[in-house]
Amino acid sequence: MTEPHALAYLGPLGTYTHEAARAFAARLGIADPEFIECSSFDEVFDCVERGKCEYGVVGIENSLEGSVTATLDNFAFNSSANILGEEVLDIHHSLILHPEAKLEDVTTIASHHQGLAQCRRYIAERLPGRDTITTSSTAESARLAASNKHIAGIANAFAAELYGAIVFDDQIEDHFGNQTSFALIARQGHPSVFEGDRHKTFLALFMQIDRAGTLSMILSEFAYAGINLTMIQSRPTKQALGDYMFFVSFERSVSDPQVQTALNCLRLKLREVKVLGSYPIA
Numbered sequence: 001m002t003e004p005h006a007l008a009y010l011g012p013l014g015t016y017t018h019e020a021a022r023a024f025a026a027r028l029g030i031a032d033p034e035f036i037e038c039s040s041f042d043e044v045f046d047c048v049e050r051g052k053c054e055y056g057v058v059g060i061e062n063s064l065e066g067s068v069t070a071t072l073d074n075f076a077f078n079s080s081a082n083i084l085g086e087e088v089l090d091i092h093h094s095l096i097l098h099p100e101a102k103l104e105d106v107t108t109i110a111s112h113h114q115g116l117a118q119c120r121r122y123i124a125e126r127l128p129g130r131d132t133i134t135t136s137s138t139a140e141s142a143r144l145a146a147s148n149k150h151i152a153g154i155a156n157a158f159a160a161e162l163y164g165a166i167v168f169d170d171q172i173e174d175h176f177g178n179q180t181s182f183a184l185i186a187r188q189g190h191p192s193v194f195e196g197d198r199h200k201t202f203l204a205l206f207m208q209i210d211r212a213g214t215l216s217m218i219l220s221e222f223a224y225a226g227i228n229l230t231m232i233q234s235r236p237t238k239q240a241l242g243d244y245m246f247f248v249s250f251e252r253s254v255s256d257p258q259v260q261t262a263l264n265c266l267r268l269k270l271r272e273v274k275v276l277g278s279y280p281i282a
């Protein structure tokens with residue numbers, strides 16, 4: 001049975017996705033939200049698809065590392081869930097140690113692969129030669145650090161406190177202005193939940209056949225309709241080497257007549273035009 005108002009998120013408690021889920025719950029006006037902990041974004045999609053919860057929260061894009069490919073692949077190939085809204089968070093990572101550990105004790109640095117990638121320079125300069133291991137989330141690395149003097153985690157200060165570890169250094173991300181955007185997802189057909197004047201639309205576009213000029217044709221349809229794309233990203237279709245599909249987004253609603261014209265033209269020329277979401281932006 002679907003738990004109304006429940007939100008599935010990448011756990012455990014203290015991840016950035018948990019922070020985004022709390023922000024969405026507040027925007028939705030859910031007084032006492034139930035959060036369902038998942039061990040991957042795949043599991044979040046699964047929870048939503050199977051109707052175990054009304055909402056899911058997944059990362060989409062990071063300002064340093066680009067798209068969260070696990071999310072894009074779920075939207076493209078596995079799920080019919082829709083995006084209802086977006087939340088952008090500032091991401092400040094801390095180096096987290098066991099309460100009795102010194103930096104010299106650390107042999108291994110653990111974090112979510114995005115956390116490790118966003119602190120690559122810090123690791124090279126301050127902790128050269130250490131092994132790195134990938135955890136299912138940043139908070140999971142804080143939990144590991146709290147139980148092992150030889151492992152340092154990369155997560156937020158809240159996760160350190162939650163699991164009884166300490167913050168050795170803060171704001172260790174490689175660039176100022178590190179941000180990640182998160183999507184609130186629900187099963188296809190879920191009514192809109194947010195209001196606003198400015199909209200964003202997110203599409204997945206699948207080609208009929210790999211033919212010269214297809215990308216240029218796609219871009220022309222948007223240009224003719226006066227639509228300014230804010231993102232375009234290709235992903236392998238997983239069918240054959242060199243076979244790709246595209247994601248695009250733009251700041252217009254799917255109900256806008258010019259957008260409708262562009263989508264109708266694209267539908268005549270492409271195998272599939274999948275609208276992943278069209279929602280107000282805060």
Ligand SMILES: O=C(O)C(=O)C[C@]1(C(=O)O)C=C[C@@H](O)C=C1
Nearest residue numbers: 015016017059112114137138180
């Ligand atoms: O591991 C976490 O804390 C997450 O919420 C995942 C995630 C991601 O997928 O990008 C979210 C924000 C940060 O960019 C690092 C990791």
